[in-house]
Each structure stands twice: as C-alpha cells, then as structure tokens.
Amino acid sequence: MNPAQPAKLEFWFECGSPYSYLSAMRIETLAARHGVTVAWKPFLLGPIFRSFGWDSSPFVLQKEKGAYAMRDLARECMKYGVPWQPPTTFPRRALLPMRVAMLGADEPWIDEYTRRMMQLNFAVDRDIDTPDAVTEVLAALNLPAAQIIEAAVSDANKQRLREQTETAQRRGVFGAPMFFAGDDMFWGNDRLEDALREAASATTKRWRDG
C-alpha cells in the first residue's frame, strides 16, 4: 500500500441517527480488517431535512416507516451484537454532542467519544443534548470536559459545524450514515462493508497505476 495515500473512508454521522449508531459501533473494527483509516465527519441532519421541507425525521413524518425502523433497529442490533433500547424520545436533539464531535473530529478520542454519546441515546435511553451528559462522557475518557465544551460552543466551532453540514449537502448527502470512498457515496449501515471494500480497492488501484 502506498504510505502517501493510505486507504481512507469518510464516515458522515449524526448522534441522533440510530443507523449512524449501528455503524459507529462497527466501523473501526471492520476498517482495521480492511486496512482502511476512518475519517469521522460530524454533521447535522436537521438542516438537511429542512431543505427537503421536512420539520422532523422521516421516521416521525411517515409513521409506518418509523414503526418499522424501530423493529428493524432492534433486529439489526441483535444481529451485530450492539446493545439497543428503543429511545423514548425520537429524534433526540444532539446539538452540543455534535459541536463537541466537530471540535474533536481529528482527535484520537473521536471514535470512543461518539460511540459513548450514541450509547447514552440508544442503549441507555438518556437525553444527550445537555452539558451533564456530554461532561459525563468526556470525563469518562479523562478529557478536560469544561474546557472542551467551552471551545465547542465558541462561534468559530459552531461555524465549522454549519460549514461541514453545508459541505455534506453540496456533496449530495440526504441522510445518515453516509460513507465516501473518494467521491463514491454509500448510504446506510447496510453499505458499510461495501464502502470499506471500495475504499481499500480504490487505494490499491491508485498505487498500481501511480
């Protein structure tokens, strides 16, 4: 493999998205197996859904699909050995958790932080859009919670998250999780393995041709 161009997969996620949760719990183990590095890309689903004229999640607006999704999520979590407790509030706001994720996107703690935030939401059924919840998770990782939260709610970091969401939109992201192997887009936890295979093979091809 070319060390100058390691195989990379972008993982676009939202802490309020249950199918993002399934992928967050699985992606690092699978990526390691494929020799792929994961770039964690936090963004907000709310503005994307509003751009379609929706004022909530499609799982709320379309109640048949929402009822099905809860059944499907229980089965999928069982299949992948991921803990699941149906959230009593859905969708859960996750603005503060996502601002912290934006701040930490390139830090070594991003994956463990995101998994723990999502587990509060989907395995413990806790509200997560509070300083208490975020502090609890950061402290469990031995991180300076107060300092990180202060930086996360700075105007500059809020703006970064808005811009990242606009980038998602510009690239055609219409839901979460979304994966990019180069410019090739894959939607949903069901496509995680395919996306990793594409990321791994695209790099091999570049190395062979370069």
Add this chain to the structure above:
Amino acid sequence: MNPAQPAKLEFWFECGSPYSYLSAMRIETLAARHGVTVAWKPFLLGPIFRSFGWDSSPFVLQKEKGAYAMRDLARECMKYGVPWQPPTTFPRRALLPMRVAMLGADEPWIDEYTRRMMQLNFAVDRDIDTPDAVTEVLAALNLPAAQIIEAAVSDANKQRLREQTETAQRRGVFGAPMFFAGDDMFWGNDRLEDALREAASATTKRWRDG
C-alpha cells in the same frame, strides 16, 4: 419440517420498483436453499405513496436520493450478478403487468413472468405498461396471452388488485419490496436473507412446539 406448515415467505412486489427487481431475480434460488416457499404478492405502490401525500416515487420527489438510488442499483446489480440498464423513464407505470401478476399470483408461472416483465423494465429499458410488452412475455412462456390479458382487465381482477393493495396498506407496507415471515415485516432487498432465515426458523419453532 412439518409438512402441514411448510416454511413460507410472502414477497410483496411492484414491477415498477427497481429494488423489487433485485429481489425477484434472487428470491427463488435463495428460498430453495432455505427450504422456504415463496408466496408472490403483487400490489400497487401508487396508492400507497398517494396516501402519504406523494404524487410520485420518493426517488423523483427527493432528487438527491433518486440520484443515489440509481448509483446504488448499478452497484447492487453488479454485486448480485443481475443485469441492469438505468431506466430512461422512472418510475414506469406497470398497471397491466401488475393486473396480470395478480391473476397469476398462485400460478406456477408467476415467478418467471415477473422476472421477465421486470427485466424488460430494468435490463432492457423498455416500457412495460402495454399489451404488446405483456403479450411478448406471456407468449415467451407459452401462455395464452390474449386470454390472460382479457381476464386480467376484468372488473373482478381489477378489484382483487385494489383489495390486495389495501391489505398491504393495512399491514403497514410503505414501500417495496416488503417481506412477511408470519407477521414479521422486512423491508428492502437488503433484508431478503434475514427474512428467509426468520421464515425458516419460525416454522422450525412451530414444529418443535406443536
């Protein structure tokens, strides 16, 4: 296995639905491997979508998702070895093909008929809602096309298809393909294998407990 209760999976499909096509091409081979019998259940997506206030497919109404779906379908067909040519008309009306499918739902030719109708749509890029297209497919199966089409457009058969669509709606069907193992609903070609496993194991459980 209890011969009085053979393992059964219901396959609810629409000839205009490209993900139904993927499943139609795969289901009989996979079902045989699982010892499961397939009940082919034609229904119309149009009335279901209209009940959500939509006047077309979500792949048309939400253009980002539609563009993605065409890319995803090309990849999925490649993955499963199913021929694919992006349809120049989408969605294609399939009222006559679906009326014939309703008439033949319990006939031995339902699976081959459906696969061939869908291949005209998604592998050959032909309009399918015409007597010519339907006649071509029925004739290729050595079936009396004129007689079948006449029965398919009878008031009684039209009514059966309307009622089958209402049944789908009552059971929570919001898209296609949809699979039922007993009352357990599975959505999309991605869940075909899970649905078959559930159908096979549910029967085993009934046999063990009975």
